[in-house]
């Protein structure tokens with residue numbers, strides 16, 4: 646008997662990852678292509694559909710064995726309409742009816758989701774938070790994406806953009822954010838922003854072992870900061886520790902708003918492993934309340950960089966099992 650599969654797509658500002666995923670979350674085929682968002686949404690969506698159709702035929706999968714397609718994209722989205730409303734990561738994309746376009750071009754039922762929600766769903770489905778019904782995932786990437794799973798379902802809220810913890814304000818009149826607010830968490834704790842901040846400090850004359858790295862390469866990332874901090878670099882340690890303190894602050898705020906059993910740290914910064922987790926846990930204990938024992942477990946993602954694409958496919962599986970996929974298919978012309 647042939648094996649059924651779902652297609653997952655993780656649409657990012659830099660890359661589009663497309664995968665065939667089995668009902669246990671296992672990836673059976675995966676392709677990553679660069680996102681050329683400036684060429685226009687219709688052109689990029691057309692190429693995405695070609696990639697999906699190519700992946701299905703290259704892996705000798707019958708179209709009848711594909712249960713559906715899930716796509717995680719940067720937001721904000723209009724989920725009920727299947728639109729990408731607008732995205733800082735996809736310049737020029739406005740009110741793109743991506744669900745309908747993909748359904749028309751692939752013939753598959755399509756589930757659209759915010760990319761950070763898709764990653765959070767993956768952690769709940771097959772990742773570090775497997776079998777935990779109430780959990781929040783913070784994806785520490787270029788910015789900070791977040792998704793909350795409550796009672797096994799993605800928390801959406803009335804305007805369908807709940808759990809944007811990366812844009813919770815942690816400093817009044819703080820650093821400006823690309824979202825238009827000031828003082829957002831991601832300005833103080835995302836890997837992209839802490840690297841930017843460290844580079845600024847070195848250019849202003851701060852002593853650091855990262856100075857020669859900056860001179861040689863023109864830039865460095867948050868992992869370089871973690872490595873320098875581990876090796877005893879004072880500037881790197883101060884910046885890394887401060888980022889961990891802000892992430893812990895966010896965990897306390899999430900504890901008091903969502904009250905999850907588990908918090909999962911994912912994304913590029915989680916590659917620093919215990920050097921991230923240990924500091925965050927330490928600052929969490931220092932900051933959280935002392936009057937009640939409802940402290941969530943804080944853990945690292947175990948899905949590597951593939952949480953987004955696995956979660957997107959997982960949502961296609963979920964829709965298939967619930968019968969929602971059949972309803973979506975009926976709208977394909």
Ligand SMILES: [Zn+2]
Nearest residue numbers: 812822824829
């Ligand atoms: Zn913001």
